[in-house]
Amino acid sequence: MEPLILIHGSEDVIAERVLREIVEKLADHERTTIDCSEAEAGSISEAMAPSLFSEKRLIVIKNLQDLDSELHPEVDRYIENPDPSNVVVLIHRGGVKGKGLLDRLKKKGVKVHRAEPLKKLTDRMAFIREEFQRLGRKISAEALASLVAGFADMRELTSVARQLAQDVQQGKTIDEDAVATMTQGRKMTSGFDVADAVIAKDPRKALLSTRQAFDSGVEPMAIFTAVRMSVMSMLKVIDIPRGAKSFEVAGELGMAPWQIDKARRQLSQWREEDFDLALNEIVRADWAVKGGEGHPQYAVERMVLAIASSGRLVQSPDQSTAWRKS
Numbered sequence: 001m002e003p004l005i006l007i008h009g010s011e012d013v014i015a016e017r018v019l020r021e022i023v024e025k026l027a028d029h030e031r032t033t034i035d036c037s038e039a040e041a042g043s044i045s046e047a048m049a050p051s052l053f054s055e056k057r058l059i060v061i062k063n064l065q066d067l068d069s070e071l072h073p074e075v076d077r078y079i080e081n082p083d084p085s086n087v088v089v090l091i092h093r094g095g096v097k098g099k100g101l102l103d104r105l106k107k108k109g110v111k112v113h114r115a116e117p118l119k120k121l122t123d124r125m126a127f128i129r130e131e132f133q134r135l136g137r138k139i140s141a142e143a144l145a146s147l148v149a150g151f152a153d154m155r156e157l158t159s160v161a162r163q164l165a166q167d168v169q170q171g172k173t174i175d176e177d178a179v180a181t182m183t184q185g186r187k188m189t190s191g192f193d194v195a196d197a198v199i200a201k202d203p204r205k206a207l208l209s210t211r212q213a214f215d216s217g218v219e220p221m222a223i224f225t226a227v228r229m230s231v232m233s234m235l236k237v238i239d240i241p242r243g244a245k246s247f248e249v250a251g252e253l254g255m256a257p258w259q260i261d262k263a264r265r266q267l268s269q270w271r272e273e274d275f276d277l278a279l280n281e282i283v284r285a286d287w288a289v290k291g292g293e294g295h296p297q298y299a300v301e302r303m304v305l306a307i308a309s310s311g312r313l314v315q316s317p318d319q320s321t322a323w324r325k326s
Helices: 012-025 043-048 069-080 099-107 121-134 141-149 154-167 176-182 191-199 203-215 220-237 246-253 257-269 272-292 296-308
Strands: 004-008 030-035 057-062 086-092 111-114
Touching (some): 012 057, 012 121, 030 043, 043 057, 141 154, 154 176, 191 220, 203 220, 220 257, 246 257
């Protein structure tokens, strides 16, 4: 393993996973942990000094961003001549504090593990799927989607995933019923709940679900992504021959069979002009939630209401609007 490792980013659960994997691989190393927010002069140098007994050591330096600038030279001296018997893991939670030290570490070619916030729904799903795999458990695609969509906080989501892995009978695939049982009593209006109401052309339910989702802590991007995925799923299956089996075309479409079946059922309520309007609204909302407008929640509500009402309750923008030109 590399003698110098940097974990950089503000998503704690990712940083903790990376560190846990390193610790597991180096179980035979003596471990020392230093919190830079409490470090005193000489403590960094002392921790990383060569061992008199040639022990293999793992030195974890947390909160590098909080290290007093007067102590930076202690790290600089070490990275110029690292001890090959040590593995030093430095954890920086992001931001501009300690940027100079961070840049010097990167210039030295340290191994960098990114721990940036997972903003995309697909990235959050991939992270939790890997968590179940790490725990030796399987979860159905439907259950995974339901679980991830119901939690905005990654630490809470990861905690629930681990509890599910522990509580559900070993050897059994974790399904939607297990997720529902685990989260019983929790208000779990998710982006997928909103999307289902939008695709069903129920504007009242769609708007209510959107506001409930926001109250539950669901981010505008998660709702936008769920609606966009639902619309694009229908477009993917629109030309499939009626007699084709979902499992036969799943690989070609890049979709799970259950997703194909669901999209086929939803198509019955949609006309060609509905897709034109929906795609127009999705492009506008994409621009808005990525910083084009100051109120992404409003932009998502507008998209939801426009698509669910087929444009009756919100007039869809035309090609001349400012967001199209930007």
